[in-house]
Amino acid sequence: EAQVTQNPRYLITVTGKKLTVTCSQNMNHEYMSWYRQDPGLGLRQIYYSMNVEVTDKGDVPEGYKVSRKEKRNFPLILESPSPNQTSLYFCASSTGGINVLTFGAGSRLTVL
């Protein structure tokens, strides 16, 4: 089944403890991106990647890192999480035109 898989789906952590949210797609998509969703703010793009080894900042990249060493994987790294990074995170991918995004199921992160 074609899908985008995120892990973990739920995580509670503490300030400053590094964490990684993994994202993997099995559709051979070139484009991948990360979003956070907060009440009243919609989806905000964190980082995106047009292809392997090509990444760029979205609208809210501060406090996050990404890498794209393989086409299928696009992990989101929080080096030193803070409470304002408590949010629902979505990974998405697409091929060709960057419009018909396939989203992962979301990862709900709480930073205490």
Place this chain on the structure above:
Amino acid sequence: EDKVVQSPLSLVVHEGDTVTLNCSYEVTNFRSLLWYKQEKKAPTFLFMLTSSGIEKKSGRLSSILDKKELFSILNITATQTGDSAVYLCAEGGGTSYGKLTFGQGTILTVHP
């Protein structure tokens, strides 16, 4: 900074009603206008609009873009309880541009 604004932020209707959701945008270089539907999980793609005045339709849903006035509308006729969701619009994408800017979303609730 690119900006996408949706209205209303929430809407409550009864089954059978027709609703119109609005999306206005201010962007440096328009690429495409996208609509997504988000139920209790990940967003799913509805429409992509790039040309003014051409209506896109899918069943009871339709959408149109006005590039002169910088807005789009999403119409849902004969609403059903299954239409209850958050509707998101976004600007950006295309074949070689990775940034997507989403609006805050409109929460639609359809009562039986």
